[in-house]
Every structure is written in C-alpha cells, then in structure tokens.
Amino acid sequence: MPESRDSDGKYLYVYCVIRCDEPPEFTSLGMGERGDAVYTVHQGDLAAVVSDSPSDAFEARRRNMMAHTAVLEEVMSSFTILPLRFSTVAPDVELVRDKLLGERRDELLSLWREMDGRVELGLKAFWHEDTLFQGIVDENPQIRSLRDSLAGRPAEETHAERMKLGELVEVAMKQRRQRDSELILSRLRPLTHNVAINDNYGERMVLNAAFLVDKDAEPRVDEAVQQLDTELGQRLMFKYVGSVPPYNFVKLVMHW
DSSP states (O other): OOOOOOOSSSEEEEEEEEEOSSOOOOOSBOSTTTTOBEEEEEETTEEEEEEEESOSOOOOOHHHHHHHHHHHHHHHTTSOOEEBOTTOEESOHHHIIIIIIITTHHHHHHHHHHHTTEEEEEEEEEEOHHHHHHHHHHHOHHHHHHHHHHTTSOGGGSHHHHHHHHHHHHHHHHHHHHHHHHHHHHHHGGGOSEEEEOOOOSTTEEEEEEEEEEGGGHHHHHHHHHHHHHHHTTTEEEEEEEEEOOTTTOOBOOOO
C-alpha cells in the first residue's frame, strides 16, 4: 500500500473526499502537463484525493476536464466520493487537512452518509425538431386556424397576425414542455432517492434532470427510461448518462 504523503509541488489539486483508513493506490495521472501521481491526504478516516499541481488555477478546457473526470471515475469505482468543484487548488497540504477535512468534518460525514451506496444518473429529453411544430398545430385548433389563414398572404399585411401566431405557439410549447416533463418525472421519481432539475437550453429541450439512485435500483431506472423511449420515442429523444460523480447533489466549494 502506498503511503499518504505531503505535497512535493507548490500547490495541491483537490479532486474529491473519500472515507478510508489506509492510503489507496491510483493509476490515473493528475492535472497538468506533468501528470503527477494521484494520492491521498488523511485526517482520521477522511481523505482528500489530490495531486501535486504546477498551477493555482486551471481553465475549463477539454483536456483538463477529461483529466479531472478520469481521476474521479477511477476513485468512484472503489469508493463513495464527494467531488469538489473543478479547479479546486489548495496552497498547501496543511490547509487541506485543517480547512477541508478538519473544520468541515461534520458536513462531509453527513454528505457521505447521504451519498453512500448511491449513484447519480443524468437524463435529458428533447423534442424531435421535425415533429415539434406539427404536433403543436395538431393539438391546438386556434393555432391551426390562424396558420391556415396566413397561407399565401403577404407578410407586410399580416404582421400583427404573425406576431399573434408566434405568441400562441410559445405558450403552447411551454404547456407541452411542462406536460411532457411531468410525465417523465412521474415515472422516474418513485425509483429515485432525490432529483435535481437543471435549466433547459434551446427550445427543443424538455427536461434536464439528475437523479440520485440507490445502486440496486439502477436497473429499474434503466428499464423505466427504456420504456419511456419506447412510448415517446417518435416525438422525444432521450440522452441518458450514468453512473457519474454526484455533482448535482454535492456542492463542495473551498475558499482557502
């Protein structure tokens, strides 16, 4: 077993917090071009997973994000993890022990108990672009009638009516998004421990959610998502991701 050690570099990049009595061994390389070894800093049964860092900050570039994620995924394969925000860099090892593992011990233990034995799954749902507007027209006689009345008429003569049509479509999309998202959530919520709803992006997105799920319930969630795709796949596209670090349920930010 490798021993926990003090930093050989100027800074320490901090990935996550775990519970362990003996320093584990990791194969992933740390942040930065040097690719330093990943190791642990201990305070009792809590340990911070770190690597020596040549810099006190890292830009959110693809290479850096992938290196950060690779470490978390390796650690997560063996431990319940409490991830820290990307580019969390400590000035020295003593601050990691004192400020993170010491002063915040009760908070960390509470979070760990909440996360232990659970995984985060992500689900995004989008309307198919080629069926979105037609579906709204089919469902709404007022929109359909107004659209038909504009056919073949010059734009300059129908400006107000076209504005009205746009407003009606916007309201209909909002109502349809709420209806579809509630349907999806009604199927998945009973299978999960917690749900985090994130902001949508783009007019086609219906739902952007993360689910905290007991590990033994993950196959049931998989099956429920597959059933939703079978039922709604003609008008909705699903992007389903898991298991991932519980970013949406652990908000650990350090100010050294």
